[in-house]
Amino acid sequence: MTPAERLNHPAASPPLVDVRGVVMDYPGVRALDRVSFDLARGEIHALMGENGAGKSTLVKILAGRQRPTAGTIRLGGTEIRPASTRHAEAHGVSTVFQEIDLVPTLSVADNICLGREPTRLGLVRRPRLRARAAAALRRLGIAIDLDRTVEELPTAIQQLVAISRALDCDARVLVLDEPTSSLDASETGTLFEALRRLREQGLGIVFVTHFIEQVYAIADRITVLRNGARVGCWTTAALSREALVSAMTGRRLEAVHRGPAAAPEREPIGAPAAHAPPALAARDLGRRRSIHPVSLHVSCGEALGLAGLLGSGRTELARLLFGADAPDTGRVEVEGRPLPVGSVRAAIAAGVAMTPEDRKSQGLLLDFSVRENIVLALQSRRGPLHPLPRAEQDRLAAHYIEALAIAAPGPDTPVGQLSGGNQQKVLLARWLAVQPVVLILDEPTRGIDVGARAEIERLILDLRARGMAIVLISSELDEIVRLCDRALVLRDRTAAGALAGEALDESAVLAMVAAAPASASIANRTVDEDAG
Numbered sequence: 066m067t068p069a070e071r072l073n074h075p076a077a078s079p080p081l082v083d084v085r086g087v088v089m090d091y092p093g094v095r096a097l098d099r100v101s102f103d104l105a106r107g108e109i110h111a112l113m114g115e116n117g118a119g120k121s122t123l124v125k126i127l128a129g130r131q132r133p134t135a136g137t138i139r140l141g142g143t144e145i146r147p148a149s150t151r152h153a154e155a156h157g158v159s160t161v162f163q164e165i166d167l168v169p170t171l172s173v174a175d176n177i178c179l180g181r182e183p184t185r186l187g188l189v190r191r192p193r194l195r196a197r198a199a200a201a202l203r204r205l206g207i208a209i210d211l212d213r214t215v216e217e218l219p220t221a222i223q224q225l226v227a228i229s230r231a232l233d234c235d236a237r238v239l240v241l242d243e244p245t246s247s248l249d250a251s252e253t254g255t256l257f258e259a260l261r262r263l264r265e266q267g268l269g270i271v272f273v274t275h276f277i278e279q280v281y282a283i284a285d286r287i288t289v290l291r292n293g294a295r296v297g298c299w300t301t302a303a304l305s306r307e308a309l310v311s312a313m314t315g316r317r318l319e320a321v322h323r324g325p326a327a328a329p330e331r332e333p334i335g336a337p338a339a340h341a342p343p344a345l346a347a348r349d350l351g352r353r354r355s356i357h358p359v360s361l362h363v364s365c366g367e368a369l370g371l372a373g374l375l376g377s378g379r380t381e382l383a384r385l386l387f388g389a390d391a392p393d394t395g396r397v398e399v400e401g402r403p404l405p406v407g408s409v410r411a412a413i414a415a416g417v418a419m420t421p422e423d424r425k426s427q428g429l430l431l432d433f434s435v436r437e438n439i440v441l442a443l444q445s446r447r448g449p450l451h452p453l454p455r456a457e458q459d460r461l462a463a464h465y466i467e468a469l470a471i472a473a474p475g476p477d478t479p480v481g482q483l484s485g486g487n488q489q490k491v492l493l494a495r496w497l498a499v500q501p502v503v504l505i506l507d508e509p510t511r512g513i514d515v516g517a518r519a520e521i522e523r524l525i526l527d528l529r530a531r532g533m534a535i536v537l538i539s540s541e542l543d544e545i546v547r548l549c550d551r552a553l554v555l556r557d558r559t560a561a562g563a564l565a566g567e568a569l570d571e572s573a574v575l576a577m578v579a580a581a582p583a584s585a586s587i588a589n590r591t592v593d594e595d596a597g
């Protein structure tokens with residue numbers, strides 16, 4: 066430290082890690098914009114933000130995987146410029162990335178020491194390697210057979226092996242990017258035990274997550290990022306859940322004087338029409354590590370919103386409803402008839418349609434024409450032996466280009482040449498062509514311009530008015546409020562409650578997202594609760 070710097074920290078020693086003014090530019094995207102962040106010894110510091118906020122980018126910069134466009138990182142007061150993960154580790158900064166990179170076919174001990182094997186005359190010194198691996202595991206307080214191959218182990222234990230690997234190099238700083246995203250509640254508890262031990266040993270831990278309750282269970286301080294910028298840093302005890310949600314979403318929660326948020330409904334929301342089964346119903350539909358059991362139903366001519374933060378489990382739930390993933394618990398019924406689990410084909414045959422969140426990678430064939438994209442779902446329902454006659458294809462394409470006002474030179478234009486809004490309309494047309502009973506829309510207006518958005522909203526209202534049952538996922542709360550009769554609010558991959566009619570407004574949804582759950586914390590729940 067220079068004398069001038071020392072003057073700026075007269076009493077306190079410098080933070081363990083001090084990130085100042087970091088900027089990260091990718092082509093066309095500023096992923097981080099002058100972000101500052103500091104970490105103390107013996108602290109668990111949560112880095113929070115919705116998907117895309119810039120958390121992983123900051124992690125990669127700390128870990129030496131990315132060089133920042135601007136800004137500095139100091140470790141114990143001295144500037145470091147980590148140029149690789151190896152280099153960062155040499156400084157004592159160890160990272161477990163969002164995608165764990167262990168070698169599944171190697172043993173626990175080999176993975177912990179991978180790339181840092183103790184050798185002598187070019188030969189690996191096995192006893193020493195095992196001793197080092199054992200020491201790393203001891204720091205976490207876990208006992209795992211050193212000789213088991215990693216692929217035999219449950220995900221949570223693999224996660225702990227990855228952390229042990231990070232600890233093997235005299236780490237003073239441990240950075241964990243979304244370590245709990247594939248863990249269930251009891252596994253998360255195990256991980257938290259280990260983290261608390263490490264905190265007692267004086268490690269500084271950066272814990273990246275978007276799960277609200279986990280942060281209150283473990284973190285000393287919270288830094289929130291939004292759209293690549295730092296919103297603020299607070300001690301956990303001083304930050305209410307409402308304030309945290311406001312910081313993450315950028316929406317002000319009005320002072321909530323509505324009484325306590327409604328308890329999660331055990332029964333399906335609202336009363337189904339007496340005379341007919343609902344168009345779509347799910348009871349206790351859940352999937353381990355993905356979403357806690359949820360019940361819901363939606364009738365013909367009704368729109369149900371799935372609201373919550375990015376990452377709260379909305380898409381996971383939609384995929385279970387559509388059969389794209391198989392549930393561990395519960396089932397889905399369409400017009401009163403149970404669907405075979407985990408079969409998109411059966412869901413489509415029964416009249417369920419879904420437009421995915423990422424229309425490019427999961428939906429549209431960009432090199433194919435508007436016509437080919439529109440007839441795709443209908444054709445796939447008919448099966449390969451019953452090709453749709455060309456005249457019928459032309460008729461459908463012309464009909465939907467007209468009905469949805471798709472701005473394309475013609476039916477033979479490749480979809481890749483259309484604007485985002487028009488691509489979205491093509492995707493909608495594809496599903497409307499099969500005349501579904503239920504239409505699930507995952508972020509249908511994301512990334513499209515205001516005009517096209519208004520048109521798509523009108524279309525959704527029109528479909529609802531004509532008797533389609535709609536399930537709408539949207540991050541735009543005003544959209545949920547405008548288009549939906551009811552909304553199911555998800556929070557940390559659990560149904561937090563439901564809102565209908567007059568009670569459905571933006572501040573009520575946000576209040577529910579921010580409400581403390583009835584149980585103490587997600588980390589304290591048992592496996593049984595988790596499973597059902």
Ligand SMILES: Nc1ncnc2c1ncn2[C@@H]1O[C@H](COP(=O)(O)OP(=O)(O)O)[C@@H](O)[C@H]1O
Nearest residue numbers: 091094096114115116117118119120121122123
């Ligand atoms: N390698 C990359 N190239 C271009 N853009 C990227 C890259 N990595 C991340 N981004 C963009 O930077 C932003 C922040 O992403 P990320 O740090 O992964 O967010 P988070 O981890 O908070 O979900 C996003 O807009 C993302 O699309």
Ligand SMILES: [Mg+2]
Nearest residue numbers: 120121163243
């Ligand atoms: Mg990330």
